[in-house]
Amino acid sequence: MAEHDDVPFNRDFPLQPGVVDDAGPGVRRVLCNNPSPFTFTGTVSYIVGRGQVAIIDPGPDDEAHAAALLDAVRGETVTHILVTHTHRDHSPNTARIKAATGATVYAEGPHRASRPRYESEKISSESGADRDFVPDIAVRDGEIVEGSSFRLEAVSTPGHTANHLAFAWPDRKLLFVGDHVMGWSTSIVAPPDGSMRDYLASLERLTQRNEDLYFSGHGPEILGGQRYVRFLIRHRQAREASILHRLAKGEADIPSLVRAIYIGIDPRLSGAAGYSVLAHLEDLVARGIVATDGDPVIGGTYRLK
Template sequence: MIPFVREFEFEYGRADRVSPRIRRVVANNPGPFTFTGTGTYIIGRDAPGAGVAVIDPGPPDEAHLQALLNAVDGQTVTHVLVTHTHRDHAPLARPFVEAVGGAPILAAKPPARTIHASGSLDEEEDETFAPDAILTGGEQIRGDGWTLEAMATPGHASNHMAFILTEENALFPGDHIMGWSTTVVAPPDGDMTDYMASLDAVIARDFSTLWPTHGAPIREPVPFLAAYRAHRLEREAQVLARLAAGDRTIAEMVPTLYAAVDSRLWPAASLSVWAHLKALVRVGRVAADPEATLQAIYRAL
């Protein structure tokens, strides 16, 4: 069982000091894929004139924009970092930068085309998002008493970038890891092979704390990440078991695999099963006819 962390203290619009170098402001955009809402992180000292960085400004919400402006009042925003271009993370970046008088927006290269999986998910791209500088991973952004390192973590999104706060051995994993739920990996942009490789890379870094964009921090990452990884491998085994039992389509598998889940979430579950099947086809364990699509016919090899 994954030791989910679903309880944490917050108030919409309030800037909470959560560590010596981190403040968090939660946007009022709760939902089935955003939990309590988007958590925007402010990195740096809460002191007049201090230089700070902001991670994931969030959705286009005027109240959240004002809350962020209040939080950084009297300080200098030196960088705005975006983990990925989904609409609950990226749209407020440009309005926020314009309101504070300018700062570079840094992120991985946005997808070349609109590739969101489904209108039923909050996973659609902010098609207008354009960073000022492109990150590929490994870059270090230095500020007033803090250092952030970009860490490429594709999987949830092809352009997903996490950020390491070196001084606290902490990771801002965006949506790659969430404390309240497993992460949606939704093709065509989401990729399970990439996701598992990124998860292994995060595990190998042995972080002290994870600060997801949605929900509470994960303060015991080792057992949490081990369970997170085991869950994905178990789901893969369950997909193979359904093929062995005679299921041939994703639509046949989902009601059994997700019997305990609200059926309104089955469309999202179907995308997760699709991601697993695409990965299994890639390594030659499953065949798809005619190819690995959401509607394909599958069989185990």
């Protein structure tokens, strides 16, 4: 969702599906042909190292993409499969790649929500979750995943999902950021799957690290990653300020807030925008700034406390 100009988005990403692109020393990428308003031109899978390699985010349940990845590593050995998070556009193809290569699968863990679902929640925003995924090895923050030609550090980045990990290659000052940071748009944070409080804390955490080249799950690489993350933090702070400005005029439901804040939004994204507003409201209610009757849910009405 990129309806404001306060973040320097980059939508210049000419990579074609199935083509192997040398993105930098030791990093290749292959685009899956699953474009949408949420995935941009599609999911980007990464091949890390040479000879004995890792594949990061094998992508959706897509036989053609799996074949393209396997073709890209012909003559090499896939020893590791790393998954940043368990959304259906990132993890389901893991089973195909594992079956073909015998590689060990590393991730934070199975899919889980950022908080328990409220009894009053009629619908869930978690339809995009891959609930079948289970890693061979659960990786915790700071743990090292190492192959013969790479050494990656797991960086816990919850927020977009509770189990989201980034993978840093400290020696090369680059970071595979999954959907936590994207250059073409802001990330969707949709409760109960995601948490705005966790997301903002994870962004702040990246500003304390040394990596400055980011490879995302969708769209082009990000140069000057730390500076870009600070743009994203200010963008979220501005979004919160817009919500509070609207609530200062009187109580409102989420569709009213979306109309007031997301001017000219693609109608296909209005539902996701509503959940992003909910994520902010959930945080504001927890901080005692905003009130609602009952649990903070998508159908609620909100007012300043």
